[in-house]
Amino acid sequence: MHLVEADADGRPLPPRAGLPGGAEPFATKAGGGDRYETYQQINAYPVRARNTGGRFFAMDTRGAKAPYIPLHFHREHSENFLCLAGRVGLYANGTEIVLGPGDFLHAPAGTIHSFSLRGNNTHMLGLLTPPVFEPFFEYMNTPTEAIVHEEGGQPHFPAEGFARAQAELDLVVVGPPPHTA
Numbered sequence: 001m002h003l004v005e006a007d008a009d010g011r012p013l014p015p016r017a018g019l020p021g022g023a024e025p026f027a028t029k030a031g032g033g034d035r036y037e038t039y040q041q042i043n044a045y046p047v048r049a050r051n052t053g054g055r056f057f058a059m060d061t062r063g064a065k066a067p068y069i070p071l072h073f074h075r076e077h078s079e080n081f082l083c084l085a086g087r088v089g090l091y092a093n094g095t096e097i098v099l100g101p102g103d104f105l106h107a108p109a110g111t112i113h114s115f116s117l118r119g120n121n122t123h124m125l126g127l128l129t130p131p132v133f134e135p136f137f138e139y140m141n142t143p144t145e146a147i148v149h150e151e152g153g154q155p156h157f158p159a160e161g162f163a164r165a166q167a168e169l170d171l172v173v174v175g176p177p178p179h180t181a
Contacts, residue, residue: 019045023053031148033060036141039156040064041117042149043141049131056129059137061117063149068116068177074109076132076170081105081115086122090115091178099124114178132170139165 019033020026033046041063049057068089081090083099090097090105091114097105098118107113117124128134139161165171 019048019051021050023051026051031060031062035144035146036137037144037146037149038141038158039066039153040149040151041066041141042144042146043137045134045137046125049134052131054131056127057131057134059126059128061122061124061126063117063122064120064151065122066117068114070173070177071112071114071175072171072173073112074133074170075172076109077128077130078109079107079111079113079133080127080129081107082125082127084123084125086120086124087118088115088122088124089118096178112174116177136165136169136171139169 019028028046031042031044033044034048035042035044037043041061044060044062045057046060047056047058049055068091071091081088081099082104083101085101088099088103090099090107091112092105092107093112099105115124140158141161166173
């Protein structure tokens, strides 16, 4: 296994190059993979379905404090949340749980849930299987080469991308974002 640092002809690649085209052993540096950004948040795919033989994909989320997203569930896939830094708020079937570094939550298909980043500099890894939901992050974000999110700007919700996700992907919205205490 090697870090993705050169192309097939040995030419140097940028420090955090994209992912391989198929299922082969590889490694990326921190913050590597296919990256997308939204308001004060970077979402990176450290591994995609094409790299896992269609078994799963992962999402590396780093960002500033952000409110809960709308309550929803998935009929076909499970989501797994691992807090790496900061605090992640999760609602799962009516119960609020706050994850700290190293804490994990498994939300099998059918679990009504929502999440929020409860503090600045929060870092979370999501593992989703099967990978039917992979396009969601592309619908909701803009491609970027950035590793760290920019602070400031105007908060916004990418309504067009969210509507597309509801129409095309395994996403059933059941209510507004949960209220926090």
